[in-house]
Amino acid sequence: MNRISRILAAALAGLLIAAGTASAHPHVWVTMQSAVVYGPDGSVTGVRHAWTFDDMYSAFATQGLESKKKGEFTPEELQPLAKVNVESLKEYDFFSYAKANGKDVTFVEPVEYRLEFNSKDTMLTLHFLLPLKTPVKAQTFNLDVFDQAYFVDFSLAEKNAVSLEKAPAGCQINLTKPQEMTKDMAQRLAQIPPGGQIPANSYGAAFSNKISVKCP
Numbered sequence: 001m002n003r004i005s006r007i008l009a010a011a012l013a014g015l016l017i018a019a020g021t022a023s024a025h026p027h028v029w030v031t032m033q034s035a036v037v038y039g040p041d042g043s044v045t046g047v048r049h050a051w052t053f054d055d056m057y058s059a060f061a062t063q064g065l066e067s068k069k070k071g072e073f074t075p076e077e078l079q080p081l082a083k084v085n086v087e088s089l090k091e092y093d094f095f096s097y098a099k100a101n102g103k104d105v106t107f108v109e110p111v112e113y114r115l116e117f118n119s120k121d122t123m124l125t126l127h128f129l130l131p132l133k134t135p136v137k138a139q140t141f142n143l144d145v146f147d148q149a150y151f152v153d154f155s156l157a158e159k160n161a162v163s164l165e166k167a168p169a170g171c172q173i174n175l176t177k178p179q180e181m182t183k184d185m186a187q188r189l190a191q192i193p194p195g196g197q198i199p200a201n202s203y204g205a206a207f208s209n210k211i212s213v214k215c216p
Contacts, residue, residue: 028152029054036141036173036213037165043135044100046107047143048165051126051154058124062117071119078115078124086110086128094130095154096145100138108133139215146178146208154209162211169216176210 035048067073098105113128
């Protein structure tokens with residue numbers, strides 16, 4: 001099964017499905033809220049994400065799903081879809097890359113996952129906790145969220161974009177938003193043929209959302 005087929009089967013087809021019908025990147029837009037989670041001993045234990053998908057992807061993802069009330073979906077009705085979504089994230093490193101005290105740290109499979117459907121704006125939000133393989137006490141914790149292939153565009157929410165959960169006293173957050181798309185970048189992306197992939201790692205990192213936490 002090729003990469004596109006795997007994504008389609010995983011119900012994250014929004015990340016690639018438009019690649020078959022459009023010639024520009026990205027294809028899916030996600031508004032993110034994130035929380036760095038700490039344990040009782042002050043160690044970073046993981047990151048809690050809430051990713052709200054654009055209305056077009058949300059409509060695609062829910063197409064054909066059965067629900068008791070037309071046009072609305074409960075978390076229970078969406079749970080099978082949520083499960084498939086989070087299981088698919090590992091292939092893409094969960095779109096999350098972190099360093100603690102300047103050293104790379106590893107995430108493991110998401111837990112506490114669920115999908116929420118807002119019937120007012122008809123958008124899906126995927127909630128999940130991304131645990132660290134090994135909790136770590138960190139004076140500095142840096143998190144980048146982006147898609148290396150830039151099929152999906154992540155942007156920080158305007159309000160309450162990042163928070164700290166049970167962090168030690170004195171910890172502070174700093175956010176760096178992605179750079180603006182330049183005319184040259186837009187032209188280069190537009191030249192990629194339908195279904196084509198951009199060169200690995202050539203654009204995604206340029207549009208990374210950077211979250212930095214410093215603790216005493």
